[in-house]
Amino acid sequence: MINKIIDSVAEAISAVKDGSTVMIGGFGEAGSPIELIHALIDHGAKDLTVVSNNTGSGNVGLAALIANRQVKKMICSFPRTANSTVFPELYTAGEIELELVPQGTLAERIRAGGAGIPAFYTATSVNTPLAEGKEARVFNGVEYVMEYGLVADVALVKSEKADRYGNLLYHATARNFGPIMCTAAKNTIVQTKKIVEAGAIDPEIVVTPGIFVNGVIEINNPAHESELVAAELHYPW
Amino acid sequence: MVEKTKKIGWDRSEMAEKVAIDIPDGSYVNLGIGIPELVADFVPKGRELIYQTENGLLGMGAIPEKENEDRELVNAGKKCVTAIKGASYFHHADSFTMIRGGHIDVCVLGAMQVSEKGDLANWSTGAKNAIPAVGGAMDLTAGVPRILVITQHVTKKGDLKIIEECTFPLTGKQIVETIYTDLAIIDVKKDGLYVREMAPNVDSVYLQERTGVKLKFGI
Numbered sequence: 254m255i256n257k258i259i260d261s262v263a264e265a266i267s268a269v270k271d272g273s274t275v276m277i278g279g280f281g282e283a284g285s286p287i288e289l290i291h292a293l294i295d296h297g298a299k300d301l302t303v304v305s306n307n308t309g310s311g312n313v314g315l316a317a318l319i320a321n322r323q324v325k326k327m328i329c330s331f332p333r334t335a336n337s338t339v340f341p342e343l344y345t346a347g348e349i350e351l352e353l354v355p356q357g358t359l360a361e362r363i364r365a366g367g368a369g370i371p372a373f374y375t376a377t378s379v380n381t382p383l384a385e386g387k388e389a390r391v392f393n394g395v396e397y398v399m400e401y402g403l404v405a406d407v408a409l410v411k412s413e414k415a416d417r418y419g420n421l422l423y424h425a426t427a428r429n430f431g432p433i434m435c436t437a438a439k440n441t442i443v444q445t446k447k448i449v450e451a452g453a454i455d456p457e458i459v460v461t462p463g464i465f466v467n468g469v470i471e472i473n474n475p476a477h478e479s480e481l482v483a484a485e486l487h488y489p490w
Numbered sequence: 491m492v493e494k495t496k497k498i499g500w501d502r503s504e505m506a507e508k509v510a511i512d513i514p515d516g517s518y519v520n521l522g523i524g525i526p527e528l529v530a531d532f533v534p535k536g537r538e539l540i541y542q543t544e545n546g547l548l549g550m551g552a553i554p555e556k557e558n559e560d561r562e563l564v565n566a567g568k569k570c571v572t573a574i575k576g577a578s579y580f581h582h583a584d585s586f587t588m589i590r591g592g593h594i595d596v597c598v599l600g601a602m603q604v605s606e607k608g609d610l611a612n613w614s615t616g617a618k619n620a621i622p623a624v625g626g627a628m629d630l631t632a633g634v635p636r637i638l639v640i641t642q643h644v645t646k647k648g649d650l651k652i653i654e655e656c657t658f659p660l661t662g663k664q665i666v667e668t669i670y671t672d673l674a675i676i677d678v679k680k681d682g683l684y685v686r687e688m689a690p691n692v693d694s695v696y697l698q699e700r701t702g703v704k705l706k707f708g709i
Contacts, residue, residue, distance in 0.1 A: 280564070281568040282562075283568075364583035377632040378628050381660045382660075425547070425560060426545050426562060427562035433583050
């Protein structure tokens with residue numbers, strides 16, 4: 254019998270090891286799996302490479318993971334946001350690496366990684382400093398640069414609904430990187446607001462088919478990052 | 491009699507309205523962060539424009555009342571928005587399939603600098619201590635056929651933004667179609683920058699003094 258439901262966040266996060274590459278879903282607060290990130294802080298794995306669009310805000314969630322010095326390198330498109338000070342300070346001090354990737358290239362690198370495609374060509378970043386050092390090639394008279402697919406050891410994703418097979422539904426723009434990150438990691442762990450019976454999600458509208466998911470944990474009342482930031486809370490509490 | 495100070499130029503809303511007027515009915519439009527977001531407020535009567543926000547929504551609607559905010563329904567600037575009837579949500583790879591695949595008709599972006607040839611710089615000053623942040627800007631300039639720029643004509647400090655060659659790192663090369671500023675609407679053509687319209691109380695001398703490129707007028 255297949256049952257991907259996990260009962261504790263500690264168990265869910267145990268797949269992360271020192272030196273792991275971890276994809277973390279979310280576009281700012283929308284879709285950020287904050288309870289799983291906090292479990293990763295409790296877990297303590299170090300020297301992580303984290304793939305996520307942003308670098309978190311305040312001193313909770315991804316920003317707290319970075320502040321706890323567990324992240325060696327960030328691969329992201331937009332490392333500064335309102336209320337983000339942790340990453341900028343460490344970066345300015347030369348204490349964290351940054352691989353800056355255009356947002357669409359980041360998405361396609363993750364999609365390609367999950368689809369078994371090692372590299373692809375894109376026109377994005379041609380004629381800019383972000384194309385420097387990349388293999389260039391002309392197709393039909395247009396210049397492109399080569400970009401590599403991205404894979405990860407673990408992906409941490411937030412969803413709205415899930416079943417024991419790992420079939421997922423998302424909410425609004427919290428979907429963002431979730432579906433592609435699920436495909437690109439050896440071990441995809443999902444926190445979901447509601448676990449439903451198999452069959453309760455119409456197969457016609459499943460967004461992430463369960464084959465891409467390894468573990469699902471129900472967090473039915475997830476924290477809102479912006480509220481924690483507004484309250485100036487720090488994790489660990 | 492007290493002499494009134496004459497208002498020079500357009501405010502941000504008026505700039506946004508000028509951009510909206512130039513977007514044809516039925517267009518799929520991506521709006522960048524900042525002043526471009528205001529363009530959504532000015533859909534001319536009788537037109538239907540569909541706004542895409544690259545974080546995963548086609549059919550972005552108005553800003554909600556505070557009590558109706560959903561922190562998981564946001565635009566590219568991470569501000570709460572709404573979805574219109576007939577909207578769709580999608581993941582990032584699909585979003586940039588729309589953008590890079592040429593399916594979006596028009597994109598409105600902010601600018602740090604624009605060059606005479608239509609080069610755009612809007613992601614980094616290139617300074618050693620700056621935190622670079624590119625987001626989707628390079629994907630948009632690479633994939634959307636019409637790039638409109640909306641920006642103040644000069645910086646707050648008075649530095650020129652429309653110049654012969656960008657000194658900041660480029661976002662895209664030779665991609666800007668028209669520049670909408672608080673002082674003028676300027677079309678970028680192969681042989682130079684053509685002033686299409688000047689804002690109230692702006693004349694060619696005033697405009698030229700604030701522009702690093704020899705402008706073409708009245709053609």
